[in-house]
Amino acid sequence: MSKFNLVINGSQFSVDVDPNTPVLWVLRDHLKLFGTKYGCGRGLCGACTIHLNGSPLRSCQLPISAVGKNVITTIEGLSKTGEHPFPPVFAAVANALYKATGKRFYQQPFQSQIKA
Numbered sequence: 028m029s030k031f032n033l034v035i036n037g038s039q040f041s042v043d044v045d046p047n048t049p050v051l052w053v054l055r056d057h058l059k060l061f062g063t064k065y066g067c068g069r070g071l072c073g074a075c076t077i078h079l080n081g082s083p084l085r086s087c088q089l090p091i092s093a094v095g096k097n098v099i100t101t102i103e104g105l106s107k108t109g110e111h112p113f114p115p116v117f118a119a120v121a122n123a124l125y126k127a128t129g130k131r132f133y134q135q136p137f138q139s140q141i142k143a
C-alpha cells in the first residue's frame with residue numbers, strides 16, 4: 028500500500044492503496060465517486076472515462092501511481108454549477124429506464140465483486 032494525494036474535481040483527497048490499483052476503482056471503491064462507470068475493464072468502451080489535466084483517459088487502464096500531481100475531473104466535476112448538460116441528461120435517462128423497467132441500471136459492483 029502507498030499513500031496518494033489527489034486533486035479531483037477541485038478537491039483534495041488522500042488514499043492508501045496498491046500503486047497498481049486502476050483510478051476507476053480508487054474513485055468508486057475508495058472515494059465513493061460513483062459517476063465513473065465500469066464497463067469492459069479493458070479500455071474499449073469508454074464508460075470509465077475521466078479527464079486528466081483536461082485530456083480524456085480510460086480510468087480502468089490508468090494505475091493510480093501514474094496520476095502524480097495531475098488533476099482529475101470526473102462526471103461529478105463537470106456540473107458543480109449545473110452548466111454542463113450531460114449529468115442532468117444522464118439522470119433523466121436513468122429515471123426513465125427505472126420507470127419503464129423497475130430496475131436501476133446505474134448501480135454497479137465494487138472491484139472485489141467483479142470476476143476477471
Ligand code: FES
Pocket residue numbers: 064065066067068069070071072073074075076085086087088
Ligand atoms: S471500463 Fe471500458 S474502457 Fe474502461
